[in-house]
Amino acid sequence: MTVGLVPTMGYLHEGHASLVDKAVSMCDRVVASDFVNPTQFGPGEDLDSYPRDFDRDCALLEEHGCSMVFHPSVDEMYPDGGGKTATYVEILNDMPKQLCGKTRPIHFRGVCTVVSKLFNIVMPDKAFFGQKDAQQLAIIRRMVRDLSYGIEIVGCPIVREADGLAKSSRNTYLNPEERRAALVLSKAVFKGQEMAEQGEKDARKIVKEMTEMIEREPLAKIDYVSAVDGVTMEPVETITGTTLFAMAVYIGKTRLIDNFIVEVAK
Ligand code: AMP
Secondary structure, eight states, X not given: OOEEEEEEOSSOOHHHHHHHHHHHHHOSXXXXXXXXXXXXXXTTSSTTTOOOOHHHHHHHHHHTTOOEEEOOOHHHHOTTSTTOOSOOOOOOSSGGGSTHHHHOTTHHHHHHHHHHHHHXXXXXXXXXXXXXXXXXXXXXXXXXXXXXXXXXXXXXXXXXXXXXXXXXXXXXXXXXXXXXXXXXXXHHHHHHHHHHHTTOOBHHHHHHHHHHHHHTSTTXXXXXXXXXXXXXXXXXXXXXXXXXXXXXXXXXXXXEEEEEEEEOOO
């Protein structure tokens, strides 16, 4: 019997549902975890205000054929209390320092720690992660390789709203004006994709075009727009192999991310 794990922080939407659907299609039993993990939030981030609706999550999971939901308390996951732990799983190369790691220095340590714990508790054969969090997916793949977890990591494409905005639990923070402004992320992604499809190989030109588009939106403040190697997360200037174009942009107080990948033969 194969067991699939879909780790989530709850407040589920069709992006999460697509992971469950993929897991159901590949596994005999699917376990979703629903846990807002305190160790991946830095001081001043939105841990306390992060949206939660466990009953609605359960209904969505059941509808999509999920067999079981793991919904631990913070103290169950971190018995030292207060969401603290003495033991972390941390990648020590530059991968977690790039992109989101620049403004969220402890984020990926928290992600690796909680995902390791979920792997140890659920013992899945396969685990499903969204390409929406591209750096997270690359880091989890690396952790699984380095720690010899015999778990297959399955990446799933970004699910978007009809108008292009990548679905995110954090979209609920946006007021109507911000919701409109947030479209600048996906518009920049589509523009960058189009340039790459038309043969542009200079990653800096694509990043510049995307940056300028976002800068024209008055409610947007760029955290980063970058092109990196899709596996190592090292910055690149030219598209070769797997190149990840990723961005984090504040719309008002809400930090949103989006990305796309370009694959070319090396
Ligand atoms: P979260 O609950 O935001 O931590 O996300 C849990 C999982 O769902 C992660 O693997 C995310 O990458 C994935 N996910 C979140 N939003 C989307 C989306 N719009 N499309 C695909 N996967 C997503």
